[in-house]
Amino acid sequence: MPATASITTPIYYVNDRPHIGHVYTTTLCDAWARAMRLRGFDTFFLTGTDEHGVKVEKSAAANGVSPQAWADRNAAEFEAVLRLFQQTNDDFIRTTQPRHERQVQLLVERLRAAGALAKGSFEGWYDEGEETYLTETKAKECDYRSPVSGRPLVRAREENWYFRLSAFAPRLERLFADHPDFVRPAARRNEVLGRLREGLQDVPITRTNFSWGIPMPGDPGHVIYVWIDALLNYVTALGLGDGSQPERNRFWPADYHVVGKEILWFHAVIWPAMLMALELPLPKCVYAHSFWISEGQKMSKSLGNFIDLPALQGYVDRYGLDALRWFLVTRGPLDATDTDFRAAAFHDTYMAELVNTVGNCSSRVSAMIGKTFDGRMPEDPQGGGEWPARCAAAVRAWEGHIDRFELVQATGVAMGLLREVDGFINRTEPFKLAKDPARRGEVGSILAQCAETVRIAGVLLEPFLPVKTVDLAAAFGGVGGDWAQRSRWGALTPGRGLVKVALYPRVETAPAG
RNA sequence: GGCCUGGUAGCUCAGCGGAUAGAGCGUCCGACUCAUAAUCGGAGAGACCUCGGUUCGAAUCCGAGCCAGGCUACCA
Numbered sequence: 001m002p003a004t005a006s007i008t009t010p011i012y013y014v015n016d017r018p019h020i021g022h023v024y025t026t027t028l029c030d031a032w033a034r035a036m037r038l039r040g041f042d043t044f045f046l047t048g049t050d051e052h053g054v055k056v057e058k059s060a061a062a063n064g065v066s067p068q069a070w071a072d073r074n075a076a077e078f079e080a081v082l083r084l085f086q087q088t089n090d091d092f093i094r095t096t097q098p099r100h101e102r103q104v105q106l107l108v109e110r111l112r113a114a115g116a117l118a119k120g121s122f123e124g125w126y127d128e129g130e131e132t133y134l135t136e137t138k139a140k141e142c143d144y145r146s147p148v149s150g151r152p153l154v155r156a157r158e159e160n161w162y163f164r165l166s167a168f169a170p171r172l173e174r175l176f177a178d179h180p181d182f183v184r185p186a187a188r189r190n191e192v193l194g195r196l197r198e199g200l201q202d203v204p205i206t207r208t209n210f211s212w213g214i215p216m217p218g219d220p221g222h223v224i225y226v227w228i229d230a231l232l233n234y235v236t237a238l239g240l241g242d243g244s245q246p247e248r249n250r251f252w253p254a255d256y257h258v259v260g261k262e263i264l265w266f267h268a269v270i271w272p273a274m275l276m277a278l279e280l281p282l283p284k285c286v287y288a289h290s291f292w293i294s295e296g297q298k299m300s301k302s303l304g305n306f307i308d309l310p311a312l313q314g315y316v317d318r319y320g321l322d323a324l325r326w327f328l329v330t331r332g333p334l335d336a337t338d339t340d341f342r343a344a345a346f347h348d349t350y351m352a353e354l355v356n357t358v359g360n361c362s363s364r365v366s367a368m369i370g371k372t373f374d375g376r377m378p379e380d381p382q383g384g385g386e387w388p389a390r391c392a393a394a395v396r397a398w399e400g401h402i403d404r405f406e407l408v409q410a411t412g413v414a415m416g417l418l419r420e421v422d423g424f425i426n427r428t429e430p431f432k433l434a435k436d437p438a439r440r441g442e443v444g445s446i447l448a449q450c451a452e453t454v455r456i457a458g459v460l461l462e463p464f465l466p467v468k469t470v471d472l473a474a475a476f477g478g479v480g481g482d483w484a485q486r487s488r489w490g491a492l493t494p495g496r497g498l499v500k501v502a503l504y505p506r507v508e509t510a511p512a513g
Numbered sequence: 514g515g516c517c518u519g520g521u522a523g524c525u526c527a528g529c530g531g532a533u534a535g536a537g538c539g540u541c542c543g544a545c546u547c548a549u550a551a552u553c554g555g556a557g558a559g560a561c562c563u564c565g566g567u568u569c570g571a572a573u574c575c576g577a578g579c580c581a582g583g584c585u586a587c588c589a
Binding site: 009010012013015016018019020021022023024025026053055132133135165186187188190191192193194195197198200201203225226227230259260261262263264265266269270289290291292331336337338339340345348349352353355356357359360361362363364365366367368371372412415422423425426427429430431432434447500502503504505506 | 515516517519525536537538539544545546547549550551552553554582584585586587588589
């Protein structure tokens with residue numbers, strides 16, 4: 001029975017327009033999920049939409065439709081985006097689906113039964129126009145005025161159900177002490193630890209000022225606050241709330257919850273505490289990436305410089321889907337600092353890595369075999385020379401990087417193999433030797449070694465470049481089978497067809513602006 | 514305000530106690546011509562933010578400062 005692997009994106013808020021952030025997070029998860037499937041793991045990749053809350057209720061009203069109709073429309077757009085970018089999610093959960101709502105109520109019941117909930121009163125700064133509370137920090141920042149209308153905030157009080165987060169402080173401390181990799185990267189973990197030291201407050205988990213949400217069981221009039229509702233998606237999708245999908249139980253706990261840095265606290269502190277209360281296992285790692293900025297400027301609604309769907313589509317039209325995915329994964333803000341999305345950098349990366357390295361290397365090797373060996377994989381009496389060991393080491397290193405969610409390093413391993421092949425060709429000059437019929441055997445060895453290395457590098461690139469690596473694999477012998485077979489030296493046996501490929505076309509100039 | 518990161522070649526970054534500080538890209542020179550005007554080699558290029566400390570030895574550890582960014586409880 002194969003080992004399992006599971007990964008999640010946050011569920012996306014249907015009130016937002018899809019943009020580079022959503023595509024980035026999803027693409028990271030997709031690349032990892034594809035890598036694990038490639039390795040033969042029993043893999044589950046979950047994403048979805050978060051559809052409750054005041055904002056949805058208000059937007060729907062403003063657009064003259066019901067909240068459900070509004071959510072349906074926008075959720076459909078998020079799903080369309082997944083298909084557009086060829087994401088391979090295994091499920092798409094929506095918080096308005098009956099399967100989710102039913103389980104959230106059961107799980108909240110369980111929290112209450114476990115003594116993790118208490119009724120209390122909440123007092124805070126209330127924006128009457130927006131019908132929403134602002135945090136103390138935010139209120140202060142806005143000079144105690146509504147950031148929207150500018151009218152003064154009022155002190156308001158509400159009866160709510162609270163989650164007794166403070167009661168979990170000792171267990172959370174132990175979690176962070178025992179599992180230093182629970183939150184990554186390390187800089188983010190430090191931030192969480194810093195805040196943990198300041199002490200934990202109980203968190204309100206119900207609201208009474210809107211109705212678009214899941215009713216609190218046994219206390220109508222109270223609606224379960226969107227965050228609690230949303231976090232639970234990770235387990236409701238697997239049927240853990242009501243045992244409705246036993247065949248999916250094996251995918252919990254998740255290996256990675258990949259999230260943006262702004263929602264780390266919920267995932268790193270509130271969520272594990274909820275799971276402790278529910279007596280469910282904790283995810284192995286919450287990975288918080290940073291943000292993209294656009295041409296040196298922070299993306300914001302006021303600047304109108306969001307890298308939105310049309311912008312992304314423009315890159316795909318011009319450079320192809322592989323190019324976009326490659327740039328996002330290899331140049332993205334996977335560590336604790338934001339990174340810049342620049343059109344010029346996108347162009348340079350595409351040219352240097354996909355065209356001049358992946359494309360050209362596979363092209364020159366396949367072309368020489370086409371010419372010299374009639375498009376058949378030649379014999380190699382040298383048994384691969386140093387290459388089998390080098391490739392085996394690369395495969396092992398790649399697996400380690402994937403395990404640790406070091407996606408950039410994983411791509412680097414494959415690129416390193418291709419660069420070595422390019423150097424090897426220049427040193428051994430098979431194209432020169434080919435002119436001397438007496439040295440045909442030698443040429444065969446060289447080219448066979450190159451071809452097999454390129455094929456293996458191509459396999460390692462599949463999760464990141466899912467479109468063109470299909471052509472690469474087909475052109476380099478069409479080696480099938482499982483991971484062990486495909487990653488093994490020698491699978492491209494002599495005599496197999498090997499046709500010339502031209503994977504990534506040159507794109508002459510960087511687009512203006 | 515509090516807390517957390519980072520400041521290393523023109524650019525993006527790796528190195529985080531030990532030899533002349535590295536990679537990729539860009540630039541310049543050379544080689545080659547199988548390949549997508551690609552590739553390979555070489556070169557140039559750095560007070561490793563500043564000041565002080567610890568040490569036989571500091572880019573690396575400690576302290577202070579400067580600069581940039583982040584987090585501070587409902588936007589990927």
